[in-house]
Amino acid sequence: xKKAVALLRGINVGKAKRVAMADLRALVEGLGxxxxxxxxxxxxxxxxxxxxxxxDPAKRIEEALAAKLGVSARVLVVAADELAxxxxxxxxxxxxxxxxxxxxxxxxxxxxxxxxxAVAAQQDWSPDVLRVGERAVYTWCERGVLESPAxxxxxxxxxxxxxxxxxxxxxKLAAMLA
Numbered sequence: 001x002k003k004a005v006a007l008l009r010g011i012n013v014g015k016a017k018r019v020a021m022a023d024l025r026a027l028v029e030g031l032g033x034x035x036x037x038x039x040x041x042x043x044x045x046x047x048x049x050x051x052x053x054x055x056d057p058a059k060r061i062e063e064a065l066a067a068k069l070g071v072s073a074r075v076l077v078v079a080a081d082e083l084a085x086x087x088x089x090x091x092x093x094x095x096x097x098x099x100x101x102x103x104x105x106x107x108x109x110x111x112x113x114x115x116x117x118a119v120a121a122q123q124d125w126s127p128d129v130l131r132v133g134e135r136a137v138y139t140w141c142e143r144g145v146l147e148s149p150a151x152x153x154x155x156x157x158x159x160x161x162x163x164x165x166x167x168x169x170x171x172k173l174a175a176m177l178a
Contacts, residue, residue, distance in 0.1 A: 001034070001048045003177045005083060006061050007106055008043030009074040009163040017071050019043065027064050033057065039172055043073070044165070046176045074160045076106050080177035082135055087174045089138075091131040096140045099168035103151060105137040108161045113137070115157045125150040137162075 006028065011019050021038040024045055028036040034048040049057060058077040065071045078086075086104060096102035107113055116137045120130045127142035128150035141148035151164075165173070 001050055003046065003048055003080040004057060004077050005080075005173050005177060006043075006045045006047065006057065007076045007078065007163045007165065008045075008061075008065070009076070009160060011043030011071070011073055012041050017073055019065070019069060019071055019073075021045075023069060027068055028061060030068075031057075031060050031064055037176060039176060040169065042169075044169065044173060046173065074108070074163065076108055076163055078106055078135075080174075083170070083174050083177055086133065086136045087171060089133045089135075091133060092129050092138045092140045095129055096167060099171070100166050101141045101144055102167035103139045103141065103145060103164045104167060104170045105139065105154060105158065105162050105164040106135075107137065107158060110161065112158055112161050115161075116154060119150075119153050119157045122153065130154065139164075 011017050021041055025036040025038055028045050028047050032053055034050060036045055036047040038045050058075045062075040065073055092102060107116065113132055117132045120132050128148050129140040130150040131138045137154060139151050139154060141151050145151055
């Protein structure tokens with residue numbers, strides 16, 4: 001059985017798009033996935049994908065969120081091996097001394113990584129660092145995420161076609177999938 005993590009964009013940020021993690025686990029398991037476990041209260045759910053599972057898990061979870069919980073949110077699903085590769089690649093770890101200021105942005109299929117590469121090439125983002133990997137974008141936000149021009153430019157370019165997690169969360173998700 002393959003394992004994956006669903007990353008829900010914008011869940012439980014502020015007062016909008018509130019989803020209880022117990023409801024999220026039940027929703028994922030109700031779709032036929034197994035052993036759903038959540039991390040934090042921000043829309044991270046690890047689950048098993050049975051061999052007989054049909055359809056795109058991201059699309060199915062997105063549709064079920066809207067239909068059953070009344071929440072519209074973009075869902076990106078990352079397979080366990082892909083997440084392990086993202087962690088192993090870590091091109092910013094040498095300078096990223098605080099995992100809360102180190103973001104990994106997961107991009108939906110399509111031209112998202114090309115858009116991120118264009119942002120990275122726009123200018124020297126120092127003291128921030130912006131690196132585009134094979135599966136994700138890595139951003140070190142020296143002064144913090146909210147003060148980072150690199151993170152802001154990346155968010156503007158990718159809009160809802162991506163979702164970010166800090167390094168500590170990414171590492172915890174990878175451990176849950178291992």
